[in-house]
Amino acid sequence: MSAADGREMRGASGALRDAATGELRQETMIINMGPQHPSTHGVLRLLLELDGETVVSCEPIIGYLHTGIEKNTEYRTWQQGVTFVTRADYLSPFFNELGYCLGVERLLGIEAPERAQIIRVLVCELNRIASHLVWLATGGLELGAVSVMLYAFREREIILDVFEAITGLRMNHAYIRIGGVVMDMPQEGPGKIRNLLRVLPGRFDEYETLLDDNPIWRERNEGVGVLGAEQALALGVTGPCLRAAGVPADLRKDIPYGGYETYDFDVPVQTAGDAYARYRVRMAEMRESLKIVRQALERLEHTPGPVMVQDPKVGWPSRLSVGPDGIGNDPDYLRHIMEESMEALIHHFKMVTQGVAVPAGEVYSAVESPRGELGFHIVSDGGHRPYRVKIRDPSFVNLQALPLMAEGYLVADLIASNASLDPVMGGVDR
Amino acid sequence: MSPEDLAEALQGRFADVGLARGEVTVLVEAGAVPETLLWLRQHPDLAFDLLACVSATDGPGADPRFWLTYEMRSMQHHHRVRVKTGASGTDPRLPSVAPVFPTADWQEREIYDLYGVVFEGHPNLHRILLPEDWEGHPLRKDEELGGVPTWYVGARVPPVDQRGMA
Secondary structure (H helix, E strand, C coil): CCCCCCCEEECCCCCEEECCCCCECCCCEEEEECCCCCCCCCCCEEEEEEECCEEEEEEEECCCCCCCHHHHHCCCCHHHHHHHHCCCCCCCHHHHHHHHHHHHHHHHCCCCCHHHHHHHHHHHHHHHHHHHHHHHHHHHHHCCCHHHHHHHHHHHHHHHHHHHHHHCCCCCCCCEECCEECCCCCCCHHHHHHHHHHHHHHHHHHHHHHHCCCHHHHHHHCCCCCCCHHHHHHCCCCCHHHHCCCCCCCHHHHCCCCCHHHCCCCCCCCCCCCHHHHHHHHHHHHHHHHHHHHHHHHHHHCCCCCCECCCCCCCCCCCEEEECCEEEECHHHHHHHHHHCHHHHHHHHHHHHCCCCCCCEEEEEEEEECCEEEEEEEEECCCCCCCEEEEECHHHHHHHHHHHHHCCCEHHHHHHHHHHHCCCHHHHHC | CCHHHHHHHHHCCCCEEEEECCEEEEECCHHHHHHHHHHHHHCCCCCCCEEEEEEEEECCCCCCCEEEEEEEECCCCCCEEEEEEEECCCCCEEECCCCCCCCHHHHHHHHHHHHCCEEECCCCCCCCCCCCCCCCCCCCCCCCCCCEECCCCCCEECCHHHCCCC
């Protein structure tokens, strides 16, 4: 349609009428939403066909953030792969690292030491909360709940501070490595996490007081973007969106990895399958994550030991420490390899430049990310570099459900549906 | 079902069932993929109701050149299986499972985009991550990587596979 062809005039009611016949115009309008739009969660373009305010059809067009992460991993060492995959879904970097490392470890036939496994669970669950907080913040903002945005980002910031204390970086940490984690929890780590455990429950209460029975919030979310269990499964939708449709599927319980079977937590489920149910599921999940963090912290206290496998042919050789500009080689370790031991230097050089050789074979390693099943299909030809790393990102697969959730609803509901789906374009496009 | 039990249960129906690192793999002909996935979904004791991941691997010079894998997960029984098939290098095509597993829609489009494998019967097979006018399929192993020109006249950062490291 075109407003400039001079054939239409605006009637008294404000509707568009055909100038020749005086009849209401019936054709639909095609508009582009995005690729740069504040409520598309990144560079997502939606090709919408609208009949007035109603969405007739919706086609997501993706790829604007494609960075070739999978191809890149094929030309780096196995250890370097961690630094690439962590950047896929940038809101859940620890999960990317964990899924990749668990896969490579399965190929190598090794398991990370217990202390490393506990630290992995701990940072992943904190990451789940941080990711859900971004969902709450952006989703709230899109529906006009600006104060929720400010609150949720405030709390996310204190979690990112903890990440910075542990890994040296706020995002894209490359902290979980093949065979363990790159360095032990710093002295001040547990104290900072305990502070989180003290602060966060009250803050979650605040969000719920604000939103749970807020008439506008309910109006905008209830009955919007409904996705039933069968539809969700057929479309491959996993994570909170599937659990909000009544399917208690959670990889941490169903096919446990990384020691999750030893933690006590519940899998929150709702049955309505709408945006409000997804909100309730994610809020409950944040509390469950806190429960796991509390248990992990307790175990950490009486689980000493290394955080990296002791096999020198696999483990990362250097000792690291957090400096003013992030994580780096520990000064003592540098002195050791540069001044004291030629063998240590040779070993370090070999491991860092050439890396580990991984036995030939293929694995599929899946973890429960904040958005659902995050899978890594990893193929090795026995060499020092991955032959293939395929990332099954939940955002990519879940986004396929958006047309079904949006068509027939209002444009405003499309915003709520997309927000409740919580896609991260870095993961979608990889 | 444990991987061992699952492998045993599948041996009655499929000729080529493998078990490695706790993962069960069923090897089938390319034409048999849709019926295999459907059978796995419908069998009450297996109930693989989620087609989690469709992935491809390229091995130039080998026959078949492309390996396609389909990762299935059962929400009810909490087990997994991988269905695997090959596609030739000269004219890689195999039947699409998107009509019966809608989740395969984008996943097959991605493989078509990045590997050039054609899925017959796919409702909407065109590029998804790359622009429509892109030439080639970048995840193929024989695709040229390209270098980066620099500000120095005549100097250039070579492609990553020609840098002589690792």
